[in-house]
Amino acid sequence: MQIDAPIGVFDSGVGGLTVVREMIRQLPSENIVYFGDTARVPYGTKSRDTIISYSEQIVNFLMTKQVKAIVVACNTATSYALDVLKEKIDIPIIGVVRPGALTAVNTTRNGKVGVIATEGTVGSGIYPEVIREYNPDIQVIQKACPLLVSFVEEGWTDDPVTDEVARRYLRSVQNSGVDTLVLGCTHFPLLRKAIGKLVGDQVTLVNPAYETARSLKELLIKEGIYRETGEPSYHFFVSDGADKFSRFANSILPVDLVPTRLVPIENY
């Protein structure tokens, strides 16, 4: 019975859909309930206390959907709130930081890893902390790229202005000689092509969305709650702008969505 329960996934808005996309590819029979906090996006510039309080409301909402596990599909929410959330619930919960950090550790040859992320994620210091936990000799070069989130939200993912802003943000990271670059914000895989062109073939891009889906699958199998067969169902909820969200989701997901529904998240 619990095997058929859905997995809850949440993000500040649309960025977490890059994680859902990987989950649909790698865990094709799992049922998913997604919540995007589109009324209160962005999270990357907000304080720790605010992000924890928002994340708790969302987890309370997801628990009403009888989810069997939760994915925090937002780097900022993972950075600030994952540990607090773990204390509160007794189902498996994973974030996007640890899977991405571990992959970076396994990828780098020269011991220099770059991380591009929101101000919140960079300020929390979670990527350097987790990466050094695996290997204290690795040097981590971070760079906050807040405007790139706005460009993705505007749909300017393939645009010379976006390229110019990315080039400027990435300069210091490139100059430091990294051979591995973590896309430490779930919006950034949507800029993968532009970023890849900028840093060149000698730098490997790490997409935590991919690694998170893989870690989730391992975790579900270990817990004996992985849904291996059957048709999946997908339900999408947001705190504002359901139609705009649906259009965006339909453009990046490989499935047809049922209509997105609004949730008064402040009441949870």
Place this chain on the structure above:
Amino acid sequence: MQIDAPIGVFDSGVGGLTVVREMIRQLPSENIVYFGDTARVPYGTKSRDTIISYSEQIVNFLMTKQVKAIVVACNTATSYALDVLKEKIDIPIIGVVRPGALTAVNTTRNGKVGVIATEGTVGSGIYPEVIREYNPDIQVIQKACPLLVSFVEEGWTDDPVTDEVARRYLRSVQNSGVDTLVLGCTHFPLLRKAIGKLVGDQVTLVNPAYETARSLKELLIKEGIYRETGEPSYHFFVSDGADKFSRFANSILPVDLVPTRLVPIENY
């Protein structure tokens, strides 16, 4: 007694400070209580219902400060919520749209007025509506410029990339031959120099912040509650990131701020 009561001013974040700046210049003895909804910024991309609900919470908060009047120092909140708020309270309340629209009507010579604003303000159609109320022959050309808000929030107000984005947004407005351009978002006066350079001397820029302060003064005098003399006091409240807000406010206001305080606005 009521004359000494403060004026409540609110905005989604820092943009409304351009209105406060004008109020300090034009109404130098008035006491001001400002609320910036920095936890839920931006407003420009959110739905009508959400903006009304946020604005009502903020007005409830301001009423606890015994304000004698309220200024909605945000074009999006004015567009969606001003009429609803007027029904709810019995003190004077004004927005930024009508003063700006009236000035544009009095400024244009060729009957073509441009308005640059958020998606919400543009979508509400309030500027064309109010301008045509004054003069139905005026043609209004609108353009939503959502990324410019992000650039201001990042402090990239004097930057070639910002210029390029502004140039692109403004192209259609310029091609339509307007001689007057309303800065229909309280963030945009902070880009006045860049926008002015782009559109040239033949286009007059209208800053609703300036006109709003003037209208407010007239209104207070008419109501017999204008505070003409005495030292003013200023109090600033936000829903997140008080330190960041204080730094920004100190950089654009001509007064030294007392510390900004946090308000749990969802409880109002």
